[in-house]
Amino acid sequence: MKTRYLRQLAVAAALTVGGAGVAAADCPVKVGVALPTSVDWGKPIAETALWVTDMINEAGGVDGCPVETILRDTQVDAKVGVDAAKAMVDLDKVQLMMGAVSSGVTLPILTSVTVPAGVMQISCCSSSTRITGLAEEGSTKGLWFRTFATSNVQSAVLTKLAKDAGYGKVTVFYKNDDWGQDMASLLDNALKASGVEVAASIAITDNQPSYRAEVTEALGGNPDAVILALYPKEGIAVTREWISLGGTTKMVGANSLRSEEFRDAVGMQYLGDFIGADTSSPRTASASAFVEAYKAKFGGEPSGPGLPNSFDAAAISLLAYHAAGKDATGAEIAAKVPMVTDPSGVPVDANVEGFKKAMALLSEGKPVSFQGGTGAVTFDANGDVSAPAVSWVFTESGIDEKQYIPLEEVNAFIQSLN
């Protein structure tokens, strides 16, 4: 331990100003993880990311080097998150940063830490359209990726599902944070544009003693169905209240509700008509590798917002790191991301075997198509995930994907709304 730190210190001391390619050449490869582990939905996201690094290490590590993750809690406080990221970039010389979750933390990390330092940043769970704007300006320098669909895509898919189900009038419950507000205004436009009446759009603020007033308000609108853009905790509170007051069980939910916690707390008997939206593509044969592996590891279905996304963010970025080599800079890693997500590449699965195969191929310079928790992921020029959509339902034994909506169809639908 001591010698390692002395060595790090020596390495740090040897580094010179302003250099590209200053990454420490020593093993292990250090990777920063800045996630809100002190928040209910943050902890499992972080667990998933750490689990991926374990699997990558089992598969041989990045470029033969074991990966060492440095996990820091952002506390959903921009000051704390940015400081943590800065410490990881400056002191530990990470070239790859995973995180954060809420855009209020992700955005300042991106603009004041990772982009200026040339570090690649990949987020499992930030959906804000503000970041797309930043990328369009060129301010992210191609260092930014996210595996969570933008609110734009999410709201379009929810609208499509509601419309296809024949609901003429809906009420929207949305989480009163950056993601939820974005969703609410986009949903409002999308629903109206496709001829679905919005009876009410109701903000659900975190951590309130009671949501009864909000639910009562929604009940008055007498909608055919409700659209839930909520996280499991408020989702459970609102949905239970809604059902107990006699609200309709016709519900359309965002991918954040794709969780066993939600299913168990609300109860299957009320979730028969529930349709969920997510961004994912049909998997290759071995496909639910992620789900299977997750069950084996944690003894339950991946449950909670952003878990498959967190898995994919970690896996894709680490495979890209492998392809770029252990001494790569953030920009070099980012440049290898398309090689990992090449639709024409060899499909590889989301488990240790798959990682081994992927690493061997990448080392030979051959592209692969990573089949992750959310399917075969690809990114557009802004680092946003280009995502085909899927609808899913709850079943007694878990969660089943019902209908895949190809990327072209999603895009065509988004076009038709404008």
Place this chain on the structure above:
Amino acid sequence: MIGVISYLAFFGTVAAILAIAVLGLNLQWGNTGLFNGGVAAFFGAGAYGAMMLGGPADPQQLGGFALPYPIAFAGGIGLAALVAWAVGLLTLRLRHDYLAIATFGVAVALEAVARNAEWLTGGAKGMRGFPRPFEGLFADQFTYNLAFLGFVVIILIAVYAGLERLVRSPYGRVLRAIREDEVAARALGKNATRLRLEAFVLGSAIIGVAGVLYVSFYAFISPQDMAPILTFQIWAMLIVGGAGNNRGAVLGAFLIWGAWTSSGFLLSKFAPTAVQIYTGPIQYIMIGSVIVGMLLWRPQGLLPERIERTKTGNEAPGENASQG
């Protein structure tokens, strides 16, 4: 080495910004005895005020006038002072704990406005793209950060020096007199209500300065930056450093912010992986314990208030005064 310097400059900048806020609170609490439970509100007012005036235009909302930095700077301070003036008029006649809760409520209400009034504040996703001052003058980020640290430290020193002069002046003595015994101060013909309001507005304006510097540094502000935890952090700094002592306030800011960040750093370095996932709650427990422990063993803070003997020597006993 560069990495260490770069990080320390960054850390120092944030700590110095927070230290300015602690100095503002010290004027209110340490010197005048006003329990401001809504520090985050004035910090946020400063930051949002500067952002609205100096930030880039955004078609979806009011504000974003892209005015020059000095105007944005003054505007942020002005908004913080204005909010403080209104709040002060309404609440300053309340006794301590009512005042604490009323101002705590102000922070909750302002956070709700920042979170919900999308046309004004951008809502929960915040506002971004504040043009960082003098950025064009520097070749790279590293030197810019060092220069910005210098800029913040200069302002910190200016605020510190100004407050030191103020508290040593007759005006400062009157403020302390009001803190110790308002009735006696009134009996001497001092307009306590007005003086309390002045101290409250001035202190909040200083907290607003910290908010302006914060948004200048991060170029981004969102409702998350004005959560109640900020109020807690600033208070922790003042209590640990020593209320009533400006040097203590600055020391407290650097110590607490150092402890806050290094506890996360150390946990990530030395805690076993299985424990790492729990570092969030553990860190909060450690922080809470430091505060409680400090109050148990050294309630006057690391650097207690120094009561200067005046000619008569009849002032309040140091023991009481140091509780400030």
Place this chain on the structure above:
Amino acid sequence: MIQNLMDGILTGSIISLGAIGLTMVMHMLRFANFAYAELLAIGAYAALVFDRLFAALVPLTDQTFGGLSLTWSLTLATLAAMAVTGASAVLIDWAIFKRIREKADALSMVFASFGVALIIRNVITLIFGLKAELYSNDIAFAMVLSRDPLLLIKPDQIFVLAAALVLMAIFHLVLSRTTFGFALRAVAENPALAQVAGVPLARMVIVVWLIGGAFSAAAGVFYALTNHLSPLIGHNFLLPVFAATIVGGIGSVYGALLGGFIVGTASGLALQIMPSGYIPAMPFLIILAVLLVRPHGLFGEPQT
């Protein structure tokens, strides 16, 4: 509108229970205790543990009664939780607040209470995790009281309101009919004078913490019964409970009761005049409105 009013009264009964203890503690110990609301969380989680324990030991008790989602085991668990929470309140006071009281002033206590709240909340998080827990996964359906206007009420809500009122009534009888009650009121209203009159202050402080803890535990369980458990329960109730206390006037038990109902109904009706995102600020607006008219609350006396 009527529905909101009714729901507000039900939420108000929970807030009232939380505020009764707080108003006494605040008045006697002269500090705003930001850790007080965490007692609700301690109570709710203690009941969860006891409930599981009793149901496992004596499976018969795991049965609901009278259309409620309440089981016998949970009823027993609630009583046990009230005792445990009262004891925790005394313990926390002994370990921390009493010591600080001895060497520092009330405002150090206010600040210490922030720290204590942080510790309690995160210890609960470490033990139970952050996910929402439920006493029972079943959803209790509301009964339709009237169709036009639509009025709905859940059996659990009626039970909670009744139970809260019973607790308050018992407390009222104790306060107004027993020597012990007189002593308690005397201490709450003027600690110094009561001490002169021979009321043992130290012992009364313990009693007040016990009562406050027990009532908070009941409030926590009632809340969790009609909603769900989370380590943030205490944090969520902080502002409403404070608002109820201040609106009623610090030190006035009856004021706290009324204050709870005022805050509950006002928050329930708030949606009529403002978008839902602003509701968290409602308790504060009530505090401000009341303090502007009556700087010491509805029933409070200027404190010396």
